[in-house]
Amino acid sequence: MIKLSNFPFSTLKTAPKVSENRSTSLLLQGSYIRQVMAGAYEFLPIGYRVLKNIENIVREEMDRAGYHEMLMTILTPRELWEVADRWEIPEYFKVPAWGNSEYRISPTNEENVTNIMNEFIQSYKDLPTCVYHIQKKFRNEKRAKSGLLRGREFLMKDAYSFHRDIEDFDRFYESVKDVYLRIFDRLGLGADTYIADADGGAISDKNSHEFQVKLEIGEDTIYKCKKCGACQNDELVDEEKGFECIECTSKDFETFAASEVGNIFHLGTKYTKPFGISYLDENNKMVNHVEMGCYGIGVSRLMGVMAEYFMRDKGIAWPENVAPADYYIIVLGEENLEKAEELALDLEKTGKSVILDDRMGKKFGFGQKAGDCELWGIPNRIVISKKTLEQGGYEILRRGEKELIVKI
Numbered sequence: 001m002i003k004l005s006n007f008p009f010s011t012l013k014t015a016p017k018v019s020e021n022r023s024t025s026l027l028l029q030g031s032y033i034r035q036v037m038a039g040a041y042e043f044l045p046i047g048y049r050v051l052k053n054i055e056n057i058v059r060e061e062m063d064r065a066g067y068h069e070m071l072m073t074i075l076t077p078r079e080l081w082e083v084a085d086r087w088e089i090p091e092y093f094k095v096p097a098w099g100n101s102e103y104r105i106s107p108t109n110e111e112n113v114t115n116i117m118n119e120f121i122q123s124y125k126d127l128p129t130c131v132y133h134i135q136k137k138f139r140n141e142k143r144a145k146s147g148l149l150r151g152r153e154f155l156m157k158d159a160y161s162f163h164r165d166i167e168d169f170d171r172f173y174e175s176v177k178d179v180y181l182r183i184f185d186r187l188g189l190g191a192d193t194y195i196a197d198a199d200g201g202a203i204s205d206k207n208s209h210e211f212q213v214k215l216e217i218g219e220d221t222i223y224k225c226k227k228c229g230a231c232q233n234d235e236l237v238d239e240e241k242g243f244e245c246i247e248c249t250s251k252d253f254e255t256f257a258a259s260e261v262g263n264i265f266h267l268g269t270k271y272t273k274p275f276g277i278s279y280l281d282e283n284n285k286m287v288n289h290v291e292m293g294c295y296g297i298g299v300s301r302l303m304g305v306m307a308e309y310f311m312r313d314k315g316i317a318w319p320e321n322v323a324p325a326d327y328y329i330i331v332l333g334e335e336n337l338e339k340a341e342e343l344a345l346d347l348e349k350t351g352k353s354v355i356l357d358d359r360m361g362k363k364f365g366f367g368q369k370a371g372d373c374e375l376w377g378i379p380n381r382i383v384i385s386k387k388t389l390e391q392g393g394y395e396i397l398r399r400g401e402k403e404l405i406v407k408i
């Protein structure tokens with residue numbers, strides 16, 4: 001458990017004014033994060049708990065779907081990036097090394113994964129397969145802004161799938177949409193998450209889909225067909241001809257701002273061809289056509305989007321499965337410490353995580369403690385004081401409910 005009497009990462013009295021969104025101010029005020037430079041943040045203990053909780057939900061759903069987790073390198077050799085001609089991309093970092101060698105710190109891992117799967121995909125029995133990892137990524141952004149939303153360094157889940165043919169790929173691609181929607185559902189974003197047709201950009205030559213969360217500060221504009229509900233990114237809307245629905249050709253639309261939390265791409269043979277992946281089919285014949293897809297979720301970015309989405313007046317009302325702790329125990333009066341610790345241990349025995357606010361002294365009255373609980377968005381608040389003990393126990397306040405006295 002975290003005991004706040006010995007926890008250096010205290011909150012700030014007021015939210016620092018940053019030019020970015022208000023949720024970034026709250027994340028700074030709550031000492032969830034600190035900025036090292038534009039686009040790069042340290043995750044402090046409270047913030048890292050949130051990040052890990054989000055990461056674990058993403059991981060659980062990847063594993064449930066049968067994708068295999070691995071861990072590829074951040075540092076990659078220039079030669080690997082030359083295979084599919086992606087060394088010269090200004091948004092991707094290069095680092096000089098000894099002699100004439102140069103490395104890249106990875107912005108994405110198509111090259112790594114295709115290179116390694118080239119060794120392990122030998123037979124038609126090895127297909128289809130999907131691997132993923134969750135790791136720091138780096139982009140040489142010209143302008144890094146918006147707190148966790150657009151970083152030069154960020155945590156990302158990237159998955160890669162390999163298939164015999166386009167039919168198998170298409171089936172799989174559709175199933176990933178369900179896996180993703182389930183993740184955003186579990187994170188409490190389901191009602192405002194939209195799948196939008198998008199432009200593949202530098203990763204893919206083909207079209208792709210984005211998962212967009214409706215958000216006032218969102219940097220993307222989504223066009224939603226009023227007739228069939230299909231969505232597309234404004235990059236795909238023809239400037240001269242205007243909107244025409246990709247699904248039903250209706251020209252009737254509404255627009256809203258949204259923030260991207262995930263994307264999926266069809267890569268075709270863009271990487272599998274130059275890396276020369278081949279396998280033996282049922283007739284022992286060599287086949288050198290393998291379809292590939294990639295699937296990203298920006299985990300640290302997702303934390304930024306969730307902070308904005310769940311932001312309230314004085315804090316971030318994280319969903320229970322993401323909050324830094326399940327319970328926040330406010331103890332008032334030194335003489336009640338022992339009772340509070342007992343309760344905290346009991347809760348931990350049932351698998352709950354606890355922050356015990358055992359700070360004493362004039363500075364740490366009920367207001368300060370309740371404020372920190374709200375800033376950190378802990379869903380269950382317990383108060384133990386002389387008054388509650390006189391009433392027979394402790395007071396519990398579950399988010400969205402009324403205070404209640406529980407007997408000890």
Ligand SMILES: [Zn+2]
Nearest residue numbers: 225228245248
């Ligand atoms: Zn339509």
